[in-house]
Amino acid sequence: xxxxxxxxxxxxxxxxxxxxxxxxxxxxxxxxxxxxxxxxxxxxxxxxxxxxxxxxxxxxxxxxxxxxxxxxxxxxxxxxxxxxxxxxxxxxxxxxxxxxxxxxxxxxxxxxxxxxxxxxxxxxxxxxxxxxxxxxxxxxxxxxxxxxxxxxxxxxxxxxxxxxxxxxxxxxxxxxxxxxxxxxxxxxxxxxxxxxxxxxxxxxxxxxxxxxxxxxxxxxxxxxxxxxxxxxxxxxxxxxxxxxxxxxxxxxxxxxxxxxxxxxxxxxxxxxxxxxxxxxxxxxxxxxxxxxxxxxxxxxxxxxxxxxxx
Amino acid sequence: xxxxxxxxxxxxxxxxxxxxxxxxxxxxxxxxxxxxxxxxxxxxxxxxxxxxxxxxxxxxxxxxxxxxxxxxxxxxxxxxxxxxxxxxxxxxxxxxxxxxxxxxxxxxxxxxxxxxxxxxxxxxxxxxxxxxxxxxxxxxxxxxxxxxxxxxxxxxxxxxxxxxxxxxxxxxxxxxxxxxxxxxxxxxxxxxxxxxxxxxxxxxxxxxxxxxxxxxxxxxxxxxxxxxxxxxxxxxxxxxxxxxxxxxxxxxxxxxxxxxxxxxxxxxxxxxxxxxxxxxxxxxxxxxxxxxxxxxxxxxxxxxxxxxxxxxxxxx
Amino acid sequence: xxxxxxxxxxxxxxxxxxxxxxxxxxxxxxxxxxxxxxxxxxxxxxxxxxxxxxxxxxxxxxxxxxxxxxxxxxxxxxxxxxxxxxxxxxxxxxxxxxxxxxxxxxxxxxxxxxxxxxxxxxxxxxxxxxxxxxxxxxxxxxxxxxxxxxxxxxxxxxxxxxxxxxxxxxxxxxxxxxxxxxxxxxxxxxxxxxxxxxxxxxxxxxxxxxxxxxxxxxxxxxxxxxxxxxxxxxxxxxxxxxxxxxxxxxxxxxxxxxxxxxxxxxxxxxxxxxxxxxxxxxxxxxxxxxxxxxxxxxxxxxxxxxxxxxxxxxxxxxxxxxxxxxxxxx
Numbered sequence: 022x023x024x025x026x027x028x029x030x031x032x033x034x035x036x037x038x039x040x041x042x043x044x045x046x047x048x049x050x051x052x053x054x055x056x057x058x059x060x061x062x063x064x065x066x067x068x069x070x071x072x073x074x075x076x077x078x079x080x081x082x083x084x085x086x087x088x089x090x091x092x093x094x095x096x097x098x099x100x101x102x103x104x105x106x107x108x109x110x111x112x113x114x115x116x117x118x119x120x121x122x123x124x125x126x127x128x129x130x131x132x133x134x135x136x137x138x139x140x141x142x143x144x145x146x147x148x149x150x151x152x153x154x155x156x157x158x159x160x161x162x163x164x165x166x167x168x169x170x171x172x173x174x175x176x177x178x179x180x181x182x183x184x185x186x187x188x189x190x191x192x193x194x195x196x197x198x199x200x201x202x203x204x205x206x207x208x209x210x211x212x213x214x215x216x217x218x219x220x221x222x223x224x225x226x227x228x229x230x231x232x233x234x235x236x237x238x239x240x241x242x243x244x245x246x247x248x249x250x251x252x253x254x255x256x257x258x259x260x261x262x263x264x265x266x267x268x269x270x271x272x273x274x275x276x277x278x279x280x281x282x283x284x285x286x287x288x289x290x291x292x293x294x295x296x297x298x299x300x301x302x303x304x305x306x307x308x309x310x311x312x313x314x315x316x317x318x319x320x321x322x323x324x325x326x327x328x329x330x331x
Numbered sequence: 332x333x334x335x336x337x338x339x340x341x342x343x344x345x346x347x348x349x350x351x352x353x354x355x356x357x358x359x360x361x362x363x364x365x366x367x368x369x370x371x372x373x374x375x376x377x378x379x380x381x382x383x384x385x386x387x388x389x390x391x392x393x394x395x396x397x398x399x400x401x402x403x404x405x406x407x408x409x410x411x412x413x414x415x416x417x418x419x420x421x422x423x424x425x426x427x428x429x430x431x432x433x434x435x436x437x438x439x440x441x442x443x444x445x446x447x448x449x450x451x452x453x454x455x456x457x458x459x460x461x462x463x464x465x466x467x468x469x470x471x472x473x474x475x476x477x478x479x480x481x482x483x484x485x486x487x488x489x490x491x492x493x494x495x496x497x498x499x500x501x502x503x504x505x506x507x508x509x510x511x512x513x514x515x516x517x518x519x520x521x522x523x524x525x526x527x528x529x530x531x532x533x534x535x536x537x538x539x540x541x542x543x544x545x546x547x548x549x550x551x552x553x554x555x556x557x558x559x560x561x562x563x564x565x566x567x568x569x570x571x572x573x574x575x576x577x578x579x580x581x582x583x584x585x586x587x588x589x590x591x592x593x594x595x596x597x598x599x600x601x602x603x604x605x606x607x608x609x610x611x612x613x614x615x616x617x618x619x620x621x622x623x624x625x626x627x628x629x630x631x632x633x634x635x636x637x638x639x640x641x642x643x644x645x646x647x
Numbered sequence: 648x649x650x651x652x653x654x655x656x657x658x659x660x661x662x663x664x665x666x667x668x669x670x671x672x673x674x675x676x677x678x679x680x681x682x683x684x685x686x687x688x689x690x691x692x693x694x695x696x697x698x699x700x701x702x703x704x705x706x707x708x709x710x711x712x713x714x715x716x717x718x719x720x721x722x723x724x725x726x727x728x729x730x731x732x733x734x735x736x737x738x739x740x741x742x743x744x745x746x747x748x749x750x751x752x753x754x755x756x757x758x759x760x761x762x763x764x765x766x767x768x769x770x771x772x773x774x775x776x777x778x779x780x781x782x783x784x785x786x787x788x789x790x791x792x793x794x795x796x797x798x799x800x801x802x803x804x805x806x807x808x809x810x811x812x813x814x815x816x817x818x819x820x821x822x823x824x825x826x827x828x829x830x831x832x833x834x835x836x837x838x839x840x841x842x843x844x845x846x847x848x849x850x851x852x853x854x855x856x857x858x859x860x861x862x863x864x865x866x867x868x869x870x871x872x873x874x875x876x877x878x879x880x881x882x883x884x885x886x887x888x889x890x891x892x893x894x895x896x897x898x899x900x901x902x903x904x905x906x907x908x909x910x911x912x913x914x915x916x917x918x919x920x921x922x923x924x925x926x927x928x929x930x931x932x933x934x935x936x937x938x939x940x941x942x943x944x945x946x947x948x949x950x951x952x953x954x955x956x957x958x959x960x961x962x963x964x965x966x967x968x969x970x971x972x973x974x975x976x977x
Contacts, residue, residue: 155659219744222704223754223806226736228728228761237757238746371828511689511854512898516906539829542900569902583833585861586902587884591840596861598837599830602798 056245059323066323069316076309080125091120091276102297109297112288117281121301124278127189128259128309131277134190135258138197139204140251146201147208148235152216162209165202173199174261181270189272196261204250211246215239245324249317256313263306278302333533334360334383334500339395341382341406350606352378354557355395357632358640360500365526365534367544367565369580370554373603376537377425379554380502382406383535384422400499417448421498421531425505428485431477438473441492448496455495462491462530466521483514487521494530501531507543519547541584545569550638553577556603556614559632563639573641576615613643621645648715648848649678649701649734649817655709656696656872670696672873673710675953678817683839683849685859685880688869689895695739697869698821698852702736703727714817732762735810739822741802745794751802752790754809762813778808782838800831807838818842821852836862856899860884868892870967874953878960888925888962890974893917924965924975929954 060066089095098114100106108117150161180195215221216239224234240247265271266279267286285291285299337357343350352375360366368376381387383397383404392407399419405411424430432440441459442452460470466487477485486506494501503522507515525531536548544551544565551568553560553576561574572578579599589596601618604610612627613619619626625644632642656671671693678684686694699705701712703722711720714734722730738744745751759771766774779786782804794802803823810818820839824832839849839862853859859866860880867877868889876889887893893916897909904912953961966973 219738219740220746220754222699222702222736222738223744223809224757225704226702226731227757228731229757230724241748242746371830512856512895512900513689515900516898519900520906540900541829542902545902546900546906580830581902583830584902585833585836585857587857587860587896587899589857589861590880591837591862595837595840596833598800598832598834 056323060320063319063323065315065319067319069312069314069319072308072312073316076125076305077129080122080129083122083125084119087116087119087122089116089119091115091123093119095119099293099295108301109295111284111298112290112293112295117298117301120276120281121278121305123276124281124302125305127272127275127277128262128279128306130189131193131196131262132255132259132309134193135196135200135262136251136254138194139199139201139254139258140247142197143201143204143250144208144247147205148212148239150205151209151212152231152235152239154213154216158209161205165205165209168199169202169206171199174264177261177265178268178270181265187273189275189277192262192265192272193258196258196265200254200257200261204254207246207250208243211243212239215242245320249320249324252313252317252320256310256317259306259313260310278306333362333364333400334535335398336383337396337398339379339382339397340393341378341386341390342393343378344389344391345607348607349391351557351609352606353382354606354609356554356559357395358552358559358562360533360535362532363526364550365523365536365548366562367541367548367551368535368537368554369539369541369544369551371539371580371603373556373606374554375557375606376554377504380422380504380535380537381424383500383502384416384420385409385412417493417498418496419498420500420502421493421496423489423493423501423503423506425508427489427506428477428482431485433477436474436476437480437488441473441495444492445495450496459491459495462495463488465524465528466491467517481514482510483517486510486514486518490518490521490525494525497530499532500535501525501533502535502537504537505539506536508538508540515543516546519543523547541569541581553580556609557606558614558629559640559642560615561639561641561643562632563636563641567639573635573639573646574615574643575619575621575645648680649850650713651676651697651701651710652713653710654697654700654707654712656693656700656705657708670872671700671707672871673952674869674872674874675710676867676874676877678848678850680816680848681843681846682864683843683851683862685851685853685863685866686869687853687856687859687866687895689854691871692869693872694852694854694869695821696872698736698819698850701817701850702734702819703730704736728761732813733815734817734819735813735815736819736821737803737806737810737823740826741799741806742794744806745802747794750791750793751797751805754805755812758809758812774812775808778811779805781811781841782808783834784808798831799827800835803827803835804838807835807842811842815847817848817850819850819852822854824858825853825855832858856884856895857901868895873963874961875963876961877953882957882960886957886960888920888956888960890920890965891967893920922974924973925956925962926952926954926964927973927975929956 092115094114095116096106096110096114098110098112100110100114102109106116106118108121110116146161146165150158177195177199181192221234221238224238262271262277263279263282266277267283269283271277271280271283279302281302282299285295290298336359338355339353339357340351340355341353343352356379368379370376378390382390382392386392386406386409397404397406399415404415404420445452445455463470463472468484468487472480472484472488480488490506506522507518510518522534522536526534536544538544541551548565550562551565552562553568553574555576561568561572561577568577569581572581583596583598585596599618604614604617610616612629613622616622616626623644630642630644632640634640635646652675654671654674658668658670660666660668674693674697676684686697688694696705700707707720711718713719714730719730745754755775759766763771776786779789784801784804789797789801789805807818824835827835836858839851843849851859851863863880865878866880866883868875868883868891870891876883876887876892883892884896887896893913897906897913900906901909953963956962964973965975
């Protein structure tokens with residue numbers, strides 16, 4: 022913390038002589054292009070992206086081609102999948118495919134909103150705590166740790182049950198508010214290490230303010246990490262929302278994949294052998310979240326050249 | 332003759348080709364000699380130190396031999412080298428003191444290391460404690476954690492530890508760097524003392540700091556871009572260097588007492604060549620004021636005076 | 648031009664700042680136009696902290712910093728921007744001074760956006776080329792490159808060029824050559840000499856005595872946050888008084904004398920000064936406080952005062968740390 026003695030002498034500039042020297046350094050030309058190049062050649066990223074985008078597309082344009090609304094009593098009850106009802110119908114004759122498509126929409130909405138809310142809170146707190154340090158850091162860190170140890174899911178159950186959260190955005194907001202702590206911790210520690218770099222001091226000597234430094238100097242060094250964080254938060258929010266919906270604490274004015282499973286169980290689809298009622302939503306959630314995680318592992322390989330053995 | 336290195340070539344494999352970090356070096360280290368290796372970053376001095384004990388996965392032994400005490404070292408054979416490592420050749424790597432496991436006490440760490448070489452800790456404990464005292468450390472440092480010791484203390488522990496089995500050759504890579512001058516002096520003196528006590532027969536001390544070498548080394552070997560430039564007794568290298576690179580390098584170092592107002596020193600223009608595809612001939616040619624046509628051919632590293640080797644056509 | 652008066656810096660460490668680290672103790676010094684003042688000390692001496700305090704990268708805990716007669720100890724963001732037009736810094740690690748994901752040009756662009764938004768591109772380019780020429784860099788070799796494509800020496804010169812774009816009057820050079828290779832560091836050091844000739848004041852922070860000696864007009868020796876000796880470079884190096892300065896000079900590896908030779912040369916002086924404290928001798932001999940700062944240390948509460956032993960050569964109490972006793976007794 023006090024005076025920094027030169028830790029490395031001139032001879033230690035390059036650990037392996039001739040290898041890491043300036044002459045044979047990493048080629049930087051178009052770093053973004055290089056990232057894209059590797060991303061488009063990483064099977065994990067490709068598979069994950071195709072699955073997620075496929076579901077997103079279905080959710081977005083699917084309703085335009087549907088004859089029935091999700092809640093309409095459209096056909097015969099308990100009909101197995103057929104040409105007219107690809108996923109069959111519920112005990113009340115509702116079109117399960119229409120519900121599925123509508124459910125996808127709210128699932129993605131909850132993922133994006135929940136992910137965004139926790140990313141914004143986590144990054145703000147992480148950046149400020151890491152950059153400011155001192156008392157502010159200690160207080161924010163304490164807050165982070167407190168929220169971290171709160172059994173978030175239980176609190177969400179209570180909030181949902183008592184406040185009667187009944188819309189998808191509301192649900193996403195509450196999920197976001199409880200899932201930011203680990204983002205904050207990770208962003209804080211990265212900011213902490215970037216803050217000690219001299220280019221931050223140099224930016225300050227250029228008369229640049231804190232906000233600009235965080236935006237223009239600190240954050241760009243973490244873009245890859247922040248992107249991966251968002252992918253994880255996106256998947257996490259979907260999963261949490263599905264769990265809440267499943268236990269009956271989902272939105273009342275919308276359809277979601279979790280809610281479909283909740284209704285399937287409520288109306289004994291399992292006992293009645295109506296597999297077409299609970300398999301599609303369950304498989305949908307599993308595929309979306311699983312693909313997001315696979316994509317995340319792939320992105321890790323793309324962004325981290327050490328893992329990129331190609 | 333403790334160590335004889337003959338035309339040693341060790342290259343690094345990289346995605347863009349081989350980096351010829353050590354490209355045909357020939358030298359000898361006598362019994363009881365402390366040889367300093369000096370040079371700037373990327374000259375191959377660290378590669379030289381590593382090559383004599385363990386090639387990492389990216390290094391490959393391209394040619395040449397290393398003979399230690401009449402025994403040729405099987406450099407390329409990692410398993411066969413195990414027999415020689417630590418017992419005969421010992422290395423204090425760069426950043427050794429910061430590489431200590433912070434959760435292990437010093438004594439435990441030494442015990443583990445000895446165990447890996449089939450030596451019982453209790454057998455050597457009396458000698459270990461004696462040597463710690465010799466370098467000015469109390470034996471209770473063995474019960475302490477690395478974080479409790481200063482940089483200079485840690486570096487002395489590393490020195491004692493790496494010479495516990497009286498190896499023939501000790502290689503120290505930047506052992507005095509990153510230390511304050513007072514600790515630097517203590518560590519440097521301990522090196523000489525260990526040689527004087529016969530704990531190690533000979534030493535290769537690698538550093539960028541020539542003034543430290545002048546204090547501890549008998550001879551100094553100057554490297555440039557994977558080649559040898561000059562080897563001579565320490566005092567000769569400082570006061571009467573022959574190779575143009577050595578001359579300019581020494582000339583660029585201010586002595587205590589040199590003043591900018593009175594006499595301006597000069598650096599060396601330009602940069603060392605890339606070792607991916609180094610130019611043929613003398614590698615210092617592009618920066619050398621004496622360069623002429625003949626330098627397109629690599630000058631031999633020859634003895635121009637007793638114990639004074641130079642690789643330069645301009646030196647007769 | 649720059650004056651530090653009894654400057655103090657205490658770091659709060661531990662949870663909620665429960666323990667203190669006194670990094671800088673009552674440091675007073677000044678830098679004038681056209682001179683290089685070296686702050687010399689080992690790790691933990693507080694030398695870099697002083698550099699950062701002058702650059703307002705840290706807040707001081709006590710004492711004052713004055714620049715051209717104006718108190719600049721506490722500055723608002725706006726005032727600090729103006730201050731940076733005149734005072735700039737260059738740091739130890741050239742590779743850490745540049746954001747690795749951007750080309751080096753961006754460093755200059757940041758400066759332009761901040762200070763010269765109205766300057767036209769052509770005019771800016773001319774200024775930039777002038778600044779690069781002043782540090783002997785060819786624009787074509789440098790601009791458009793990423794930091795790791797350049798050598799440490801080139802990067803440090805770039806940073807000095809950056810400072811010159813602002814027409815600065817004071818440069819804080821914090822260990823700027825300790826990470827450079829021997830063959831290039833002297834050129835950067837010579838550059839400091841040239842800047843001095845242009846009338847700049849330079850505060851040169853270093854741990855290397857021979858480098859400090861080479862380029863500076865006056866030196867300040869720091870130990871554990873306090874000034875133990877300071878004065879004209881020749882006076883301090885030819886006639887070191889404080890035991891710490893003498894230890895330092897005896898430990899530094901010289902290129903022309905071995906450690907044993909240095910110790911032998913110093914043996915007489917060592918004998919002469921053993922068990923004494925010139926600071927206390929001077930105070931008692933005069934029967935009063937001596938020198939410009941002696942009164943601050945009357946009774947030596949903190950052992951931080953200095954006396955002017957010979958003209959222009961100041962020395963503090965011979966105790967090594969503030970907590971230790973003075974070798975000459977109470």
